[in-house]
Amino acid sequence: MIGVHEQPPVPGWGASAIGTLRRFVLSYYSLGLLFVGWEVVTQLEIIRPAFLPSLSSVLRQFFLLAEDGSLVQPISTSLYRSATGLGIAVAIGATLGLAAARSELARVIWEPLVSIGFPLPKVAVIPILILWFGIYDNSKIALVVFTCVFPVAMSVEAAVAGLPTVIQWSARSLGASRSTLLRTVVLPAALPGLMAGIRVALPLALLATFTAEMVGGGGGFGASLMYAQRLFDAPTVFVYLLLMLLFGLLADRAFLFVRRRLVGWSDQL
Amino acid sequence: MRAHTSVRSLYSPVALVVLWELIVRIGLVDAAFLPSPTQITRAFVEIGPLMVLEQLGASLFRVFAGLFAAALVGIALGTWMARNAHVDRFFAPILGSIYSVPKSAFIPLLILWLGVGNSSTIVAVFLACLLPVVVYSFHGVQEVPRVLQWGAATLGGTRGGIIWRVYLPAASAQIFTGLRIALGFAFFLSTSAEMIASTSGLGKLIFAYGQGGNYDAMFAALAVLVAAAFAADQAFVRIRDRQLRWMPTQRANQAAA
Amino acid sequence: MKITVRQLTRTFSRDGKLTTALDSVNLAVKEGEFVSIIGPSGCGKSTLLYMIAGFVPPDSGDIAVDGRIVRSPGVDRGVVFQEYALFPWLTVEQNILYPLQRRPMSDSDRRHTAQSYIELIGLGGFESRYPKELSGGMRQRVALARTLAADPDILLLDEPLGALDAQTREVLQDELLRVWQRTGKTVLMVTHDVSEAVYLSERVIVMSARPGRFVQEFKIELDRSVPRETLETSSTFTELRNKLWLAVRQEAIAAGLATQRAPA
Numbered sequence: 088m089i090g091v092h093e094q095p096p097v098p099g100w101g102a103s104a105i106g107t108l109r110r111f112v113l114s115y116y117s118l119g120l121l122f123v124g125w126e127v128v129t130q131l132e133i134i135r136p137a138f139l140p141s142l143s144s145v146l147r148q149f150f151l152l153a154e155d156g157s158l159v160q161p162i163s164t165s166l167y168r169s170a171t172g173l174g175i176a177v178a179i180g181a182t183l184g185l186a187a188a189r190s191e192l193a194r195v196i197w198e199p200l201v202s203i204g205f206p207l208p209k210v211a212v213i214p215i216l217i218l219w220f221g222i223y224d225n226s227k228i229a230l231v232v233f234t235c236v237f238p239v240a241m242s243v244e245a246a247v248a249g250l251p252t253v254i255q256w257s258a259r260s261l262g263a264s265r266s267t268l269l270r271t272v273v274l275p276a277a278l279p280g281l282m283a284g285i286r287v288a289l290p291l292a293l294l295a296t297f298t299a300e301m302v303g304g305g306g307g308f309g310a311s312l313m314y315a316q317r318l319f320d321a322p323t324v325f326v327y328l329l330l331m332l333l334f335g336l337l338a339d340r341a342f343l344f345v346r347r348r349l350v351g352w353s354d355q356l
Numbered sequence: 357m358r359a360h361t362s363v364r365s366l367y368s369p370v371a372l373v374v375l376w377e378l379i380v381r382i383g384l385v386d387a388a389f390l391p392s393p394t395q396i397t398r399a400f401v402e403i404g405p406l407m408v409l410e411q412l413g414a415s416l417f418r419v420f421a422g423l424f425a426a427a428l429v430g431i432a433l434g435t436w437m438a439r440n441a442h443v444d445r446f447f448a449p450i451l452g453s454i455y456s457v458p459k460s461a462f463i464p465l466l467i468l469w470l471g472v473g474n475s476s477t478i479v480a481v482f483l484a485c486l487l488p489v490v491v492y493s494f495h496g497v498q499e500v501p502r503v504l505q506w507g508a509a510t511l512g513g514t515r516g517g518i519i520w521r522v523y524l525p526a527a528s529a530q531i532f533t534g535l536r537i538a539l540g541f542a543f544f545l546s547t548s549a550e551m552i553a554s555t556s557g558l559g560k561l562i563f564a565y566g567q568g569g570n571y572d573a574m575f576a577a578l579a580v581l582v583a584a585a586f587a588a589d590q591a592f593v594r595i596r597d598r599q600l601r602w603m604p605t606q607r608a609n610q611a612a613a
Numbered sequence: 614m615k616i617t618v619r620q621l622t623r624t625f626s627r628d629g630k631l632t633t634a635l636d637s638v639n640l641a642v643k644e645g646e647f648v649s650i651i652g653p654s655g656c657g658k659s660t661l662l663y664m665i666a667g668f669v670p671p672d673s674g675d676i677a678v679d680g681r682i683v684r685s686p687g688v689d690r691g692v693v694f695q696e697y698a699l700f701p702w703l704t705v706e707q708n709i710l711y712p713l714q715r716r717p718m719s720d721s722d723r724r725h726t727a728q729s730y731i732e733l734i735g736l737g738g739f740e741s742r743y744p745k746e747l748s749g750g751m752r753q754r755v756a757l758a759r760t761l762a763a764d765p766d767i768l769l770l771d772e773p774l775g776a777l778d779a780q781t782r783e784v785l786q787d788e789l790l791r792v793w794q795r796t797g798k799t800v801l802m803v804t805h806d807v808s809e810a811v812y813l814s815e816r817v818i819v820m821s822a823r824p825g826r827f828v829q830e831f832k833i834e835l836d837r838s839v840p841r842e843t844l845e846t847s848s849t850f851t852e853l854r855n856k857l858w859l860a861v862r863q864e865a866i867a868a869g870l871a872t873q874r875a876p877a
Contacts, residue, residue, distance in 0.1 A: 113445065114445070114448075114449060115449045116445075116446075117445070117446040117447065117448075117449055117450055118449045118450060118453065121450065138468070138469055199372075202586075203582065203586055205540070205589070206539070206540055206543070206585045206586050206588070206589035207582050207585055207586070208540070208543040208544040208546075208547040208548075208581070208585055209544065210460075210544055210547050210548045210551065210559075211547050211551075211558075211559065211562055211578055211581050211582070212578065213551065214551075214562055214563055214565075214566030214567075214574055215566075215574070215575070215578070217566065218389065218566065218571060218574075219389055251696070251698070253694045253696055253698040254698050254700065256663075256666070256668050256686065256692065256694075256698070257692065257694065257698040257700075258700075258711075259667075259668070259685075259686035260666060260667075260686045260687070260688070260690060260691055260692045260760075260763070260765075261688065261691075261711055261712040261759065261760070261763050262687075262688040262712055262715045262763060271711075272700065275700070275702040276700075276701075276702070278702070290455075290456070290458065293458050294458035294459070294460060297458045297460060297461055298458065298460040298548050301460060301461075301463065301464070301548070301552050302548065302551045302552055302563065309461075312461065312464050313464055313552070315464070316464035316465070316467060316468055319468065321468060324464055324465055324468060325465075327461070328457065328461055328462075328465065331456075331457050331458060331461050332453055332456050332457045334456075335455070335456025335457060335458070336453075336456045339456065350702075351743075352701055352702050352703075352743040352744075352745065353701060353702075353745070354701065354745040
């Protein structure tokens with residue numbers, strides 16, 4: 088199924104322009120239909136503009152907002168929070184996962200936390216985080232960390248625990264000491280697993296940030312979205328929605344690029 | 357292994373709660389920031405357990421209504437997409453786009469359209485749950501071994517019958533995985549929607565108490581929600597394991613390999 | 614005596630049942646010898662190898678290399694696994710450089726040495742390839758080169774050619790023979806391929822399964838200077854091969870892994 092887990096194949100250097108265009112149209116024609124239908128339906132006023140602003144009015148609003156710079160603050164704030172939170176979550180999650188895979192004691196402590204933390208709707212702790220950290224950056228970052236630690240830690244734990252014994256044995260026979268083993272074998276081998284965890288965590292980071300902002304305010308994309316909704320400013324609401332969509336896509340693309348660079352050697356790719 | 361199971365039983369949730377109580381009593385943590393379990397229980401009794409359970413009921417209704425609808429539509433759509441390449445090509449980009457949007461972002465839009473209340477929350481839950489169900493159903497049906505498909509065809513039966521009696525059971529492991537993830541999303545979305553704007557539900561309760569500064573009650577409501585989400589997940593796992601009794605486990609497969 | 618194994622015993626418990634993988638096994642391998650161990654599946658031959666390598670500790674008995682008791686893995690005992698066990702995140706060259714890192718050499722010396730090993734195994738031009746881009750035969754060559762680069766006195770081979778097709782296997786067997794003849798290393802190989810055991814070894818030991826014991830030993834005296842075509846079709850070779858095959862089959866039947874057909 089294209090467009091869900093993997094983006095459609097990126098054409099190689101040798102592909103013809105026509106071939107690329109054709110493939111593009113074939114892959115995305117339903118979206119095109121949707122956009123056309125959207126415009127038609129609203130222009131013909133089949134649905135009232137208060138509910139569904141026309142595509143053209145949304146685009147117009149986008150340029151308006153982009154020009155007067157009112158998009159810059161929310162975007163940069165939200166991106167900062169997502170990125171920082173994700174970074175911390177990766178650092179903590181990778182360490183926890185590694186520890187859980189290598190130490191029985193760590194796993195005993197870790198497992199109950201996961202079984203409760205996993206089904207917990209993380210958004211519910213937003214008020215607690217606001218209590219502890221205030222409504223600005225830190226509570227949002229804290230939510231991102233809390234949300235993203237789990238997939239990262241679980242992926243790393245699985246990767247390290249699943250490391251084939253023969254590879255570790257090989258390294259020992261080739262002269263690796265216990266500490267060298269960790270650095271030169273365990274960590275590189277766990278990298279694909281870590282990437283898989285980050286791939287899951289990335290949209291979660293964005294989700295956590297936006298949701299925390301929608302619930303608790305304190306600036307950022309989500310807060311601006313709520314503000315527009317309260318003003319019944321449908322075009323702006325749609326602008327923000329489309330921008331969120333765009334960010335999600337771009338973030339995933341950027342991630343895939345980085346992943347290919349780092350773990351292109353893996354046969355899981 | 358034997359030594360470790362005893363460690364495990366030591367480190368039970370009970371011990372955790374006791375530890376929690378101690379930490380607050382000693383004053384290691386300020387009770388204003390983290391009330392002790394006894395304070396929370398007291399608050400729970402004060403605000404009225406019945407009222408809390410009523411709100412829980414409201415939340416659970418939304419969770420399961422949205423999840424159920426998403427399951428019906430999602431499994432059907434995922435199966436259809438797996439069997440028909442044209443349908444796949446049509447819906448895939450649309451679903452892919454929805455995938456990239458944080459689902460809670462739809463909540464303000466839905467409030468705009470449907471107002472504050474059950475319908476906007478249930479639709480939000482539906483949208484969030486749809487995607488994992490479709491994706492996992494798709495993969496599950498697609499991965500049904502060729503041999504099984506051909507075998508079913510030779511045994512006769514209508515196309516619908518084959519889907520119902522061969523494809524879906526074969527894909528059920530994947531479908532259950534999708535549903536389990538969707539369950540988590542359902543709780544997440546309904547709580548988000550209730551916190552953002554709602555007149556009832558546990559999310560609203562948690563948010564309202566937080567706003568009002570009644571932190572003990574806030575923790576109490578949160579505890580109920582955590583317990584409910586955990587219980588729902590556990591119940592789901594048990595149902596799944598019962599339904600999938602016939603499946604060879606992964607470990608058995610690996611041993612045979 | 615290069616390797617001395619004394620009364621080595623190892624048991625495993627699986628699902629509550631106790632299996633004796635090795636039962637008071639004794640073995641003595643001279644320096645520079647090529648010894649093969651052969652037997653039915655699951656007879657503990659790999660376990661023996663892993664214990665000599667230092668990966669698995671014995672329940673009782675001991676293993677000595679050059680008179681010193683084996684307690685952990687070491688560079689003096691290089692191991693080649695059936696599954697190659699290459700590091701997938703390293704290129705061919707980097708894999709072979711891995712054991713060279715701990716040797717006190719200059720960087721350029723290391724690269725030269727790695728390069729000579731790459732030439733030795735006939736993979737010149739593939740230095741920057743990753744394992745996932747290589748065929749099974751190529752991967753096994755890299756695994757062999759990597760183990761050789763560590764310059765161990767002893768080579769422990771655990772069904773090294775088991776995962777390869779027949780043609781590739783023959784080519785690599787010749788390479789293995791050549792390497793052994795050139796370097797004079799002590800080789801202990803576990804295999805299930807009877808012809809391979811006869812072709813390569815000076816001594817073949819037959820093991821029984823559950824419990825794992827040495828049951829027979831064959832001395833292989835062949836003139837390996839003649840071309841393979843002559844050697845493998847000679848009567849000496851065929852006789853040895855047949856005797857060995859019968860011995861192994863006996864053990865397989867005893868272990869319940871094969872059944873004798875009743876005469877018609």
